Amino acid sequence: KAGVTQTPRYLIKTRGQQVTLSCSPISGHRSVSWYQQTPGQGLQFLFEYFSETQRNKGNFPGRFSGRQFSNSRSEMNVSTLELGDSALYLCASSLAGRTEAFFGQGTRLTVV
């Protein structure tokens, strides 16, 4: 069974640009969550989608947004990139009603 796939693995963007990251969950998993990991703040929850609806949201500015498609694949978008957005962005999927989350390897975003 394929795991959670995140693309791209690495990305370099310039301040002010926008970026879209993609996440394909494990087949059958309808919940997809996104996390940001930085050395200073650790792992922080961004948002969760379930059946194409945002079910939970962390404490991040509106520049961070996401969506989920009918096949459960999810994308997150960051607009007007700032240097501080440089981080590892992780996606996790889980089965409905189950709490075990399965993480992808992440997308390493560098903003220059």
Place this chain on the structure above:
Amino acid sequence: DAKTTQPNSMESNEEEPVHLPCNHSTISGTDYIHWYRQLPSQGPEYVIHGLTSNVNNRMASLAIAEDRKSSTLILHRATLRDAAVYYCILLTGTASKLTFGTGTRLQVTL
């Protein structure tokens, strides 16, 4: 979310058992205790979870205190591949938002 407290770091010898403690004195009756670990350059990995009774799986055992104010993750025979940051997280019911603390960095030496 209820808070957990873990030691910043621990060391173990390979092939020895490791006991990773977690304090969660403000745990509520509906909070499950979850453990995840993050190996270098990887995303976090689910290890185990429990509510009241001790739990075992192929990766580890989870021992939960009778008053549920603390728990211990037990790796029965540590290997070099177990070197990781271990996170103890409280989760209510089927909630899926994981609140990661700073975790315990486990070093395993030969």
